[in-house]
Amino acid sequence: MKMSSNQKDIQPDSLDRNTRFTDVQGVEEAKQELKDVVEFLRDPERFKRLGGKMPTGVLLTGRPGTGKTLLAKAVAGEAGVPFFFCSGSEFDEMFVGVGAARVRNLFWYNFLVFRFDKSEGIVVIGATNFPEILDKALVRPGRFDTKIHVPMPDIKGRHDILKLHLKTVEVADDVNIEVLARGTTGFSGADLANLVNAAAIYAAAEGDQSVTTRHLEFARDKILMGPERKSAVIEAKNREMVAYHEGGHALVALYTPAALPIYKATIVPRGSALGMVAQLPEKDELNWSKAQLLARLDVAMGGRVAEEIIFGKENVTTGAASDMESSTKLARAMVTMYGMSDKVMLDPSIPFLSGEVFSLFGQKNHIFSLLPTDCNKLVQRAFPFCPQESYERAKTLLQAHSKEHNRLAQALLKYETLDLEEIKVVIQGRNLSRTL
Numbered sequence: 001m002k003m004s005s006n007q008k009d010i011q012p013d014s015l016d017r018n019t020r021f022t023d024v025q026g027v028e029e030a031k032q033e034l035k036d037v038v039e040f041l042r043d044p045e046r047f048k049r050l051g052g053k054m055p056t057g058v059l060l061t062g063r064p065g066t067g068k069t070l071l072a073k074a075v076a077g078e079a080g081v082p083f084f085f086c087s088g089s090e091f092d093e094m095f096v097g098v099g100a101a102r103v104r105n106l107f108w109y110n111f112l113v114f115r116f117d118k119s120e121g122i123v124v125i126g127a128t129n130f131p132e133i134l135d136k137a138l139v140r141p142g143r144f145d146t147k148i149h150v151p152m153p154d155i156k157g158r159h160d161i162l163k164l165h166l167k168t169v170e171v172a173d174d175v176n177i178e179v180l181a182r183g184t185t186g187f188s189g190a191d192l193a194n195l196v197n198a199a200a201i202y203a204a205a206e207g208d209q210s211v212t213t214r215h216l217e218f219a220r221d222k223i224l225m226g227p228e229r230k231s232a233v234i235e236a237k238n239r240e241m242v243a244y245h246e247g248g249h250a251l252v253a254l255y256t257p258a259a260l261p262i263y264k265a266t267i268v269p270r271g272s273a274l275g276m277v278a279q280l281p282e283k284d285e286l287n288w289s290k291a292q293l294l295a296r297l298d299v300a301m302g303g304r305v306a307e308e309i310i311f312g313k314e315n316v317t318t319g320a321a322s323d324m325e326s327s328t329k330l331a332r333a334m335v336t337m338y339g340m341s342d343k344v345m346l347d348p349s350i351p352f353l354s355g356e357v358f359s360l361f362g363q364k365n366h367i368f369s370l371l372p373t374d375c376n377k378l379v380q381r382a383f384p385f386c387p388q389e390s391y392e393r394a395k396t397l398l399q400a401h402s403k404e405h406n407r408l409a410q411a412l413l414k415y416e417t418l419d420l421e422e423i424k425v426v427i428q429g430r431n432l433s434r435t436l
Helices: 005-009 014-018 028-042 044-048 068-079 098-109 155-166 177-182 189-205 213-225 236-255 290-311 318-336 342-346 355-363 377-382 387-400 402-415 420-427
Strands: 057-061 124-128 146-149 262-266 276-279 417-419
Touching (some): 068 124, 236 262, 236 318, 290 318, 290 387, 290 402, 318 387, 402 417
Parallel strands (some): 057 146
């Protein structure tokens, strides 16, 4: 068979034969599903004796960073077979035909000729973050007919992933992996690997001999809230505005029962934000209740409400732009996706998912812009729990806790960053034990 000149570039990766299932943690169900594929690659004849045909197209789905590619490499490593890797990101030349040629060459090299041939002993493992956009012909029986979802790791999975990565660094005795796993809800396997690596780099830069809890918390803050920009020069007036804005978010979160617990509040610029209140769930959330989503809307409104109360409506800033955007999207989803509005579901004059509701979003960037003065009747009916109601709840709460709000803002101006326990101390009027 004649092979093109490009085919010499497509070679099996010998390093991938050293990857095993023990190198992939936090996805035990997915590994169990793939064990049959490993057995098939090790001994194909065992599955042919009774006339059975093992599926040779496996599709791994899941969010980025969950370990799909690593799982595919582990399958090859466990079976002791060559692994040929081809990434979709390599096809940026598709418009000039080079990307398509690479795909053809890859499959020609394997004598697959872009088809699934069950007699060749070849398993095609695909991975995608968006299975819904794949061509239906590709996922029909006989091609990618085995589909395995690779989920985000739960607390046990995060514990195992952290334990695996921490083996490669020098760890201090004060590091508690269980506590770290509880505090990294929502982190993917890639996020956790990045956390450990960032902590190790930070420890080395400081000249420490081992990675401590402080280094790991620094790395977690960086991932959750972005890198600090301590060199940024912020005028005193703007700094005060940010302190009261973030204090508003924090107090609403603290006094709203269904809100997520506060992790930290800071007025140190991070990324594109001048300040931030980070929240972390106490446990892995499989579903979100209406009360929890309403609490998210209330917390989002806390910053703008705080600005209005302290500085007046004429002096509010653009700092609440992202809050308004997220609130609009969440309120829309609660009505159009989650069915959490009784008025929309039961009122025949406003059909569920009606064009009228969507046209409103096409005309306005933010629902909130309609609400403070002349709230459109359609919005009032379609969004009974819209940001306006959250705005009112946040306003009532902050007015009732004005002393605590002022104490918290002044503490943020003094210390810049406060964790949950420190927030509770300062709003009670007590002094923090730590120094600046």
